[in-house]
Amino acid sequence: MKPIQVGLLGIGTVGGGTFKVLQRNQEEIKRRAGRGIEITMVADLDTERARGVVGEGVQVVGDARAVIANPDIDIVVELIGGYGIAKALVLEAIAAGKHVVTANKALLAVHGTEIFAAAHAKGVMVAFEAAVAGGIPIIKALREGLTANSIQWIAGIINGTTNFILSEMRDKGLDFATVLKEAQRLGYAEADPTFDIEGVDAAHKVTLMSAIAFGIPVQFDKAHVEGITKLAAQDIKYAEQLGYRIKLLGVTKRKPGGIELRVHPSLVPSKRLLANVEGAMNAVVVHGDAVGTTLYYGKGAGSEPTASAVIADLVDIARLHTADAAHRVPHLAFHPDAMSDLKVLPMAEVVTSYYLRLRVADEAGVLARVTGLLAGAGISIDAVLQREADEVGGEGSTQTDLIILTHDTREGTLDDALAQLQALPSVLAPIVRIRKEELA
Numbered sequence: 235m236k237p238i239q240v241g242l243l244g245i246g247t248v249g250g251g252t253f254k255v256l257q258r259n260q261e262e263i264k265r266r267a268g269r270g271i272e273i274t275m276v277a278d279l280d281t282e283r284a285r286g287v288v289g290e291g292v293q294v295v296g297d298a299r300a301v302i303a304n305p306d307i308d309i310v311v312e313l314i315g316g317y318g319i320a321k322a323l324v325l326e327a328i329a330a331g332k333h334v335v336t337a338n339k340a341l342l343a344v345h346g347t348e349i350f351a352a353a354h355a356k357g358v359m360v361a362f363e364a365a366v367a368g369g370i371p372i373i374k375a376l377r378e379g380l381t382a383n384s385i386q387w388i389a390g391i392i393n394g395t396t397n398f399i400l401s402e403m404r405d406k407g408l409d410f411a412t413v414l415k416e417a418q419r420l421g422y423a424e425a426d427p428t429f430d431i432e433g434v435d436a437a438h439k440v441t442l443m444s445a446i447a448f449g450i451p452v453q454f455d456k457a458h459v460e461g462i463t464k465l466a467a468q469d470i471k472y473a474e475q476l477g478y479r480i481k482l483l484g485v486t487k488r489k490p491g492g493i494e495l496r497v498h499p500s501l502v503p504s505k506r507l508l509a510n511v512e513g514a515m516n517a518v519v520v521h522g523d524a525v526g527t528t529l530y531y532g533k534g535a536g537s538e539p540t541a542s543a544v545i546a547d548l549v550d551i552a553r554l555h556t557a558d559a560a561h562r563v564p565h566l567a568f569h570p571d572a573m574s575d576l577k578v579l580p581m582a583e584v585v586t587s588y589y590l591r592l593r594v595a596d597e598a599g600v601l602a603r604v605t606g607l608l609a610g611a612g613i614s615i616d617a618v619l620q621r622e623a624d625e626v627g628g629e630g631s632t633q634t635d636l637i638i639l640t641h642d643t644r645e646g647t648l649d650d651a652l653a654q655l656q657a658l659p660s661v662l663a664p665i666v667r668i669r670k671e672e673l674a
Contacts, residue, residue, distance in 0.1 A: 252544045333359045
């Protein structure tokens with residue numbers, strides 16, 4: 235059978251890895267796909283560098299639209315990134331009847347509904363395993379492997395940069411700014427790390443997983459997003475003393491009133507496998523009603539791990555290239571006419587438990603006032619830890635830290651209680667609130 239021909243848009247880190255792995259494992263991949271898969275055309279603004287990567291025998295152009303216009307190209311792989319030109323090129327490739335493979339989680343999280351609708355209308359596939367958690371096959375697991383299940387919840391460490399920073403802060407007792415500089419020096423963080431450290435990258439990814447798990451449209455604009463920039467070293471230390479580790483989690487849950495969709499730092503019990511994912515590694519926990527809890531762990535970024543996912547998508551398309559479009563696996567696991575209109579819950583309606591740190595005056599009656607106010611709001615306390623004043627502020631200090639773990643409560647209820655607590659004269663600094671996920 236004639237090899238399927240692939241056009242690559244962008245040959246940076248992932249594109250170069252894709253070309254290299256496809257060349258190295260060509261025979262093994264052909265045996266699995268049932269036909270050859272060849273990258274025959276590459277578009278990159280730096281054509282000289284691109285030619286150095288692909289060598290002879292591959293056409294290199296500076297205009298991505300020349301790849302889309304080539305009638306011999308069956309699949310377009312978009313590795314440019316971002317929302318702008320990438321969106322235009324993906325839609326043009328679909329309109330031209332090309333299948334698309336992309337690692338662009340930002341594009342799909344924001345414009346996926348439009349892109350998937352266009353692909354469905356044209357009868358072509360848009361594959362995006364590489365868009366979430368690098369080389370971990372989590373999209374395939376959710377869309378196919380767990381298809382018998384009613385997914386109840388997903389929680390994931392899906393950004394390696396932030397996980398590396400949090401691991402270093404915990405291991406070395408350093409503050410966020412110091413570790414960020416080290417992460418940039420080592421290449422774990424970009425020169426502009428905003429998307430990573432503010433939680434946006436993780437929110438793109440959990441938005442896609444949520445859509446597949448629950449059969450809802452991609453709705454990134456409704457996700458609650460918090461990063462790690464405000465985390466303090468002492469909170470990481472206190473969490474450890476209480477038997478928890480702090481991780482930036484992407485969380486999505488099925489609830490009676492709708493779907494939770496949120497990214498934020500979370501206390502995770504140290505005994506959970508997810509709490510022990512360190513460095514730049516990624517992991518996703520999925521709980522289904524039939525299978526129970528499953529864990530997916532591996533490298534979430536990098537040239538060849540991400541290339542592994544891109545090539546897996548190419549193999550899937552090669553296998554299904556001639557199949558009736560109606561019998562292919564739907565883009566978001568559920569058939570387009572069977573998508574749910576379940577709402578994404580606002581954070582005020584989310585129910586979870588919390589870690590609170592209050593910097594308070596070291597005087598009699600403070601603990602009673604704080605716990606009394608929480609009790610009056612109907613918020614049940616799980617544990618209280620009060621530090622010695624000299625441990626917090628040095629010898630002779632008149633301030634101390636009061637650490638409280640709550641049982642499950644509605645976030646809106648806690649917001650009201652925190653406003654009242656903050657107004658107490660004995661509360662001397664902004665109250666720190668970090669959500670807690672037991673993942674039981």
